[in-house]
Amino acid sequence: MKKIAFLVESEYGEKHFGVRNYFSTIFNSLEEKYDVDYITYSTCRQGVLWYRVLEDKRPKDIQTDSISITNNRQFSYKKYISNKKNKVLDKKCYYFQYLGTDLENEKYDACIITNPWLLTPIVDIKSPKIIGIVYDLVPNEYSLVKSVPPIDFASEHNIGYEYYNKHCNAIIAISKQTMDQYRRYYSSASGKISFFPPFMPYHFECGFHNEHEIKENSIILAAPFDLRKGLKKIPKLLNPIKDWIDKIYIFGEPRCAISDFDEFFKEIDARIKIVYYPTISYVDLIDLYSKCKVLLFPSKEEGLGLPIIEAQVCGCRPVTTNEEPMNQLTLNGSYLLSDDDEQDSKEIAKMLKEEFDYDELKRVARREFSIKRVIEMIEKII
Numbered sequence: 001m002k003k004i005a006f007l008v009e010s011e012y013g014e015k016h017f018g019v020r021n022y023f024s025t026i027f028n029s030l031e032e033k034y035d036v037d038y039i040t041y042s043t044c045r046q047g048v049l050w051y052r053v054l055e056d057k058r059p060k061d062i063q064t065d066s067i068s069i070t071n072n073r074q075f076s077y078k079k080y081i082s083n084k085k086n087k088v089l090d091k092k093c094y095y096f097q098y099l100g101t102d103l104e105n106e107k108y109d110a111c112i113i114t115n116p117w118l119l120t121p122i123v124d125i126k127s128p129k130i131i132g133i134v135y136d137l138v139p140n141e142y143s144l145v146k147s148v149p150p151i152d153f154a155s156e157h158n159i160g161y162e163y164y165n166k167h168c169n170a171i172i173a174i175s176k177q178t179m180d181q182y183r184r185y186y187s188s189a190s191g192k193i194s195f196f197p198p199f200m201p202y203h204f205e206c207g208f209h210n211e212h213e214i215k216e217n218s219i220i221l222a223a224p225f226d227l228r229k230g231l232k233k234i235p236k237l238l239n240p241i242k243d244w245i246d247k248i249y250i251f252g253e254p255r256c257a258i259s260d261f262d263e264f265f266k267e268i269d270a271r272i273k274i275v276y277y278p279t280i281s282y283v284d285l286i287d288l289y290s291k292c293k294v295l296l297f298p299s300k301e302e303g304l305g306l307p308i309i310e311a312q313v314c315g316c317r318p319v320t321t322n323e324e325p326m327n328q329l330t331l332n333g334s335y336l337l338s339d340d341d342e343q344d345s346k347e348i349a350k351m352l353k354e355e356f357d358y359d360e361l362k363r364v365a366r367r368e369f370s371i372k373r374v375i376e377m378i379e380k381i382i
Contacts, residue, residue, distance in 0.1 A: 005036075066280075111129070120159070130170075138228070178304070217246045226255040235269075331361060
């Protein structure tokens with residue numbers, strides 16, 4: 001049996017929700033046929049120290065933290081923080097088994113680097129095959145080209161990508177658009193890079209129990225508190241159709257300025273009922289997607305756009321931008337936003353009112369976004 005290592009951050013389960021979902025799906029799928037480990041490292045004066053990362057195997061999903069917002073105009077970042085301080089969320093436990101100052105004795109057949117930003121030039125991965133995953137070039141574009149903070153995070157990406165170019169046998173992007181962007185930045189690596197076909201997260205493939213969920217006239221927003229994800233556009237689209245909306249469900253912690261967070265709740269119509277989940281379990285997230293008719297995802301810059309896949313495999317119709325890669329993920333029943341907010345609002349209202357075969361959308365999406373082609377790609381490399 002071949003042995004495969006996944007190089008991760010030490011507390012990978014508590015960071016970068018979308019990234020973790022992505023590589024853990026590949027890990028869980030490979031685990032059915034191969035001996036797979038999560039590994040990490042630390043640096044000291046003596047060099048690099050390697051560890052195997054072991055999780056507490058007791059079943060433990062991410063905990064759900066919900067806030068029912070009774071007055072949109074009075075909700076603020078201050079109240080969000082106050083709520084967060086009053087909640088004690090149970091975190092996963094991690095254990096570290098020391099492997100040594102190199103990986104030679106582990107005899108890994110392949111190592112998959114899950115996070116480019118955790119690499120340093122002194123890391124020497126002893127493995128016949130090394131694969132690097134590229135999620136997006138957004139940090140490079142914003143910080144290294146446009147000089148928008150945080151520049152240090154973009155620099156960490158760049159160091160990791162330079163490491164990929166030098167040491168990896170294969171570099172794999174999560175979408176064709178990301179692959180094309182990578183080639184523009186690092187033309188010398190053009191021959192090494194390819195891209196994975198899109199796939200649904202592992203928990204969505206295994207977690208279906210709502211085959212005939214009763215639909216609400218509700219809309220879900222996936223991690224919208226980020227200006228790159230169209231945060232300022234959302235109130236303009238939803239306020240005109242407030243009478244057609246039962247509830248708006250929001251999940252994801254803020255990644256925007258406090259002023260932008262506060263402005264969103266001041267701009268959204270006070271009569272729209274909002275339930276906000278800063279953190280949410282996979283089970284509850286599947287329930288949310290399943291009960292909502294529409295995902296509103298007006299992001300213009302994504303490495304992939306995973307919520308579009310998640311929504312469709314749960315029978316929720318996406319409304320997103322006519323930009324790659326988002327417009328490459330939409331199936332029948334989706335709507336691509338125009339530059340006409342009034343017309344877009346009318347289309348969203350129509351989606352809430354009209355009859356639609358949500359079960360058929362689930363079936364088609366689960367076929368379209370299977371993990372099988374991704375595993376076949378990895379097997380050809382290793």
